[in-house]
Amino acid sequence: DVKVTQSSRYLVKRTGEKVFLECVQDMDHENMFWYRQDPGLGLRLIYFSYDVKMKEKGDIPEGYSVSREKKERFSLILESASTNQTSMYLCASTSGGGPWETQYFGPGTRLLVL
């Protein structure tokens, strides 16, 4: 069964802290994605990765970085958390077979930055 897991369901951090969100998939998928979801704005792509050590910016990469050292793991890093990064963060993966591929999502991490 397809599975994407995220390291935390809820996180509370303080402004200026460095925050790590981790995502692991067990499907041997090529592509992995980080989104944030905010009311009224929908899902917005932050970064994605199409191979180990490869990454590309999405629509809203400012204030974020990512790391993919192993195929199954994709980390999102907030270098210095700010209150406007309070959001729901969703990780997803696809097999990389083409434009018809399903995105499989993790359960999400709800981050509150105080």
Place this chain on the structure above:
Amino acid sequence: QKEVEQNSGPLSVPEGAIASLNCTYSDRGSQSFFWYRQYSGKSPELIMSIYSNGDKEDGRFTAQLNKASQYVSLLIRDSQPSDSATYLCAVNGAMASYDKVIFGPGTSLSVIP
């Protein structure tokens, strides 16, 4: 102009009725179209995908695609309270790479018993 647009709702329908959810997109070369369902507090899950003009049926769900009008819709027949959720339209654009899709803002559906 937003790339993928949906009516935000909420859309309320009585139990047993047909719910109609609509989505328009701006990239004329888009190839693949998806409907995801997201229950409150949960992550999105795929319910339908469609790639060719016309209708595609799966149980109580029918996806309709009209590329000339840049329009995709989802019909839910015999709506049930368990269908109450937010429905996200997603489009894989013509120039998209690596399975990237663009999501619409979602339509909130409430099925009233």
